[in-house]
Amino acid sequence: MLFIALLVGSLIGVLEGEGLLTWRAPAWIVPTLLFCMLFLAFCKINPQELRLRKWHFVLLVYQMAGCLLVFFGVKPFSALLAQGLMLCVLMPTATAAPIITDRLGGNITQITAYVMLSNIMTALLVPLFFPFVNPTVEISYGERFLQILSHVAPLLFVPFFGAWAVRLTYDGVMKRRGRAERFRLPKTLAGLPFYLWVALIVILIARTVRELFDYQGEILPIVCLFVGTMIICLGQFLFGRYVGRRCSAQPTVSDAVTSGQALGQKNSALAIWMAQAWLCPLASLAPACYIIWQNIFNSWQLYRAGRAQTPRG
Numbered sequence: 172m173l174f175i176a177l178l179v180g181s182l183i184g185v186l187e188g189e190g191l192l193t194w195r196a197p198a199w200i201v202p203t204l205l206f207c208m209l210f211l212a213f214c215k216i217n218p219q220e221l222r223l224r225k226w227h228f229v230l231l232v233y234q235m236a237g238c239l240l241v242f243f244g245v246k247p248f249s250a251l252l253a254q255g256l257m258l259c260v261l262m263p264t265a266t267a268a269p270i271i272t273d274r275l276g277g278n279i280t281q282i283t284a285y286v287m288l289s290n291i292m293t294a295l296l297v298p299l300f301f302p303f304v305n306p307t308v309e310i311s312y313g314e315r316f317l318q319i320l321s322h323v324a325p326l327l328f329v330p331f332f333g334a335w336a337v338r339l340t341y342d343g344v345m346k347r348r349g350r351a352e353r354f355r356l357p358k359t360l361a362g363l364p365f366y367l368w369v370a371l372i373v374i375l376i377a378r379t380v381r382e383l384f385d386y387q388g389e390i391l392p393i394v395c396l397f398v399g400t401m402i403i404c405l406g407q408f409l410f411g412r413y414v415g416r417r418c419s420a421q422p423t424v425s426d427a428v429t430s431g432q433a434l435g436q437k438n439s440a441l442a443i444w445m446a447q448a449w450l451c452p453l454a455s456l457a458p459a460c461y462i463i464w465q466n467i468f469n470s471w472q473l474y475r476a477g478r479a480q481t482p483r484g
Contacts, residue, residue: 172369173470177463180373184380196374201440204371205266205326208364212269212279213334214356221284226418226430230285230411231292233434234261241403242304254304254450255396255457259403261297262442262458263289266327267371268432270364271469275476277428283331285433290327293441294319301449315449322441372466375440379459386456396457404464408435436465 186192238261245253264286273279298315341354386393408431415430416422442458 173372173466173473176369176372177376177466177470180376181380183373183377184384187377187381188384196377201371201374202326204367204374206330208270208367208371209266209326210330210334211356211360211364211367212273213283213331214337214354215273215361216280216283216334217338218331218335220280222281223284223288224281224418226414226426226433227281227285227288229414229418230430230434231288233410233414234263234289234292235296238300245399249392249395251392251451251453252395252399252457254446254454256399256403257304258442258446258450258454258458259400259437259461260407261293261300262437262439262445263293263323264433265436265438266290267368268436270368271436271473272429272432274365275428275432275472277425277432282429282433287327287331289433290323290438294323297445301445305450318448319441319445322444375462376466379462382456382459388453392453393456397460400457400460401464404435404461404468407437408432408465408468411435435468437461439465 183192187195238257241260242253242257245256264282266286268286269279269283272282294316297319298312301315338354345352383393411434412427412431414434415427418430419426437458439458439462442461443455446452446455446458
């Protein structure tokens with residue numbers, strides 16, 4: 172289904188780029204889909220079970236050190252490529268990562284903790300890093316921090332605390348009635364976040380392909396960004412899985428999946444906005460390309476997971 176969504180989104184983007192289709196998704200639809208997805212996903216977890224794990228800190232250190240190594244390592248060859256690939260390492264975990272992680276059999280509670288941790292870290296560190304990357308931007312640390320937080324908070328913390336409020340209210344009512352029943356998301360809604368995510372992928376891929384069509388510059392930088400983001404994307408998914416196995420006392424497939432999604436699935440929309448606001452606008456094409464690669468990889472993972480669960484014979 173996710174692969175079909177990639178194809179449909181690409182087709183819509185091509186039609187829009189060629190001028191054969193003029194309709195575009197309203198601006199409110201993406202944040203609305205994200206909010207509904209996350210609210211339903213967070214209803215599945217008990218916030219009191221959120222715990223920090225060793226791999227959380229290992230991945231945070233990787234993001235901080237890795238983005239600087241990539242930037243200064245690539246900068247002598249191309250400043251544009253350096254900024255774009257740096258963003259692909261620095262940008263936080265996607266707010267929708269718990270949906271795919273849950274579908275792949277990972278631990279939704281652990282990845283939710285890392286989603287919050289990585290987004291907070293990004294809001295704190297990006298205002299420190301970007302003046303070195305682009306000294307021409309004249310804006311204070313506090314302003315940059317608040318701008319990033321204003322993009323992250325409504326779509327991360329509001330659905331989280333909203334789901335927690337629903338859980339506490341339901342459990343409180345059951346307790347007053349003398350019943351031991353605890354809140355659970357109805358089975359009819361349990362799979363809905365994934366289908367909302369599929370609809371969101373169609374919109375995001377269409378937007379990415381359309382932006383590539385609108386690009387009027389040289390083709391070589393785009394090819395380099397496209398290939399570079401593929402290498403970064405695959406490397407982060409695999410390295411995340413490695414860290415999950417190595418940093419768990421009793422490693423399981425779930426640990427590897429959770430850590431891999433935490434590092435590999437990125438908040439590309441936030442990175443695109445940061446590039447357009449404070450870096451070279453063309454660098455925003457790197458996280459746009461990353462959207463394509465991470466969803467191709469997720470599609471392949473979901474296909475493999477589905478094959479593994481299908482009884483043979």
